[in-house]
Amino acid sequence: MWKRSGGIFDYDGRKVRIKELEEKTQDPNFWNDPDRAQQIMKDLDHEKKMVGKWDDLNELRSDVKVYQEFLEEGEDVAKELEAALKELQKEVEELEFKSMMRGEDDHRDAILTINPGAGGTESQDWAEMVYRMYKRWGERSGYEVSIAEYQEGEVAGIKSATLEIEGDYAYGFLKSESGVHRLVRISPFDSNSRRHTSFCSVFVSPVIDDTIEVDIDENNVELQRFHASGAGGQHVNKVETGVRLIWEGTLSDESEERVVAECQQERSQLQNREKAWRLLKSKIYELEKNIREREKQKLEESKNKIEWGSQIRSYVFHPYNMVKDHRTDFETSDTEAVMDGELDEFIKSYLMADAHAS
Numbered sequence: 001m002w003k004r005s006g007g008i009f010d011y012d013g014r015k016v017r018i019k020e021l022e023e024k025t026q027d028p029n030f031w032n033d034p035d036r037a038q039q040i041m042k043d044l045d046h047e048k049k050m051v052g053k054w055d056d057l058n059e060l061r062s063d064v065k066v067y068q069e070f071l072e073e074g075e076d077v078a079k080e081l082e083a084a085l086k087e088l089q090k091e092v093e094e095l096e097f098k099s100m101m102r103g104e105d106d107h108r109d110a111i112l113t114i115n116p117g118a119g120g121t122e123s124q125d126w127a128e129m130v131y132r133m134y135k136r137w138g139e140r141s142g143y144e145v146s147i148a149e150y151q152e153g154e155v156a157g158i159k160s161a162t163l164e165i166e167g168d169y170a171y172g173f174l175k176s177e178s179g180v181h182r183l184v185r186i187s188p189f190d191s192n193s194r195r196h197t198s199f200c201s202v203f204v205s206p207v208i209d210d211t212i213e214v215d216i217d218e219n220n221v222e223l224q225r226f227h228a229s230g231a232g233g234q235h236v237n238k239v240e241t242g243v244r245l246i247w248e249g250t251l252s253d254e255s256e257e258r259v260v261a262e263c264q265q266e267r268s269q270l271q272n273r274e275k276a277w278r279l280l281k282s283k284i285y286e287l288e289k290n291i292r293e294r295e296k297q298k299l300e301e302s303k304n305k306i307e308w309g310s311q312i313r314s315y316v317f318h319p320y321n322m323v324k325d326h327r328t329d330f331e332t333s334d335t336e337a338v339m340d341g342e343l344d345e346f347i348k349s350y351l352m353a354d355a356h357a358s
Contacts, residue, residue, distance in 0.1 A: 011054050018047045035209050046107065046168055053095050060088045097348055098169070100355045105289070106172030108206035111148070111282050112163045117180070117199030124157030126183045126198040129339060131161045134177070134202075136341025143167035148279060149242075149262035156189070162262060162279065164207065171206040176350040177343075178204045179312030186318045195318055199311065205286030207278070214281040221280070222246040225269065243272040245280045253291045259283050313346070315339075328353050
């Protein structure tokens with residue numbers, strides 16, 4: 001499966017790409033366009049990391065070969081050989097997985113928006129649990145996680161929340177998480193301790209930059225100002241610094257859509273407005289991209305109604321423990337670990353299945 005030149009990894013091709021990117025950084029006008037320059041630096045860093053991973057694999061392969069030779073000569077190195085083989089297999093799988101990130105937007109940062117379904121406090125509490133799960137996943141994965149918007153529920157949980165996750169291929173990993181997430185548990189808000197089912201939706205979009213144009217008629221956008229509060233907004237809650245943009249319009253497939261983008265993390269209303277516009281454009285871009293991909297039959301629709309039958313994943317806390325992805329059938333009984341952000345196996349199983357299907 002692995003080839004030095006061409007094929008899945010294309011080691012020599014990446015080396016050439018590194019030289020091309022390095023040449024661009026030597027241009028005296030390189031930093032005249034900061035956004036483009038930063039993206040080139042990100043791409044360069046990624047290519048260097050991938051090549052470095054391959055070089056590390058070569059060292060591991062050499063270790064395995066040495067242990068095999070020692071074992072043939074009668075040395076007691078069976079345990080060392082087994083450990084080296086396991087490490088090699090792990091690193092090969094990881095590199096294979098990252099090499100699949102070839103989508104046009106996979107390299108971008110991600111915006112992740114969480115909204116509760118019908119059900120009031122139950123669903124709002126579940127939405128907050130999902131919010132914490134992705135926040136923990138981002139932190140565990142070494143990404144920079146910032147809170148763009150966070151609206152608390154009246155009793156518990158959240159009415160909505162938006163996370164911006166910055167880092168190498170954040171969108172490439174998180175694009176698998178768009179959809180409806182279903183919870184089954186004994187409700188902590190039910191005095192009769194009955195079992196409840198709750199839903200919340202997750203919508204993931206890439207953070208776009210100036211290389212992508214999204215034409216929005218400002219007349220179709222409603223601007224609302226509000227007092228920033230809750231997580232991420234404590235330092236600016238005395239004045240109306242929070243900004244909410246609501247776009248209502250028609251997408252390229254003639255469907256009507258309502259898109260909301262909020263930001264309250266910055267100290268000034270102007271900064272929040274600029275950030276909200278970027279979030280709004282990114283969300284609309286993702287919806288249009290989904291339309292194109294559905295037409296090519298490469299991906300299923302990412303944004304579903306928050307109801308029975310549309311969930312991508314179920315989280316069962318009673319009468320047994322299980323988290324199951326309905327697209328791949330991958331499941332685990334370690335619900336506590338999943339809710340603490342251990343989502344890599346779910347993400348990997350989906351992306352591997354998607355890569356093999358396309």
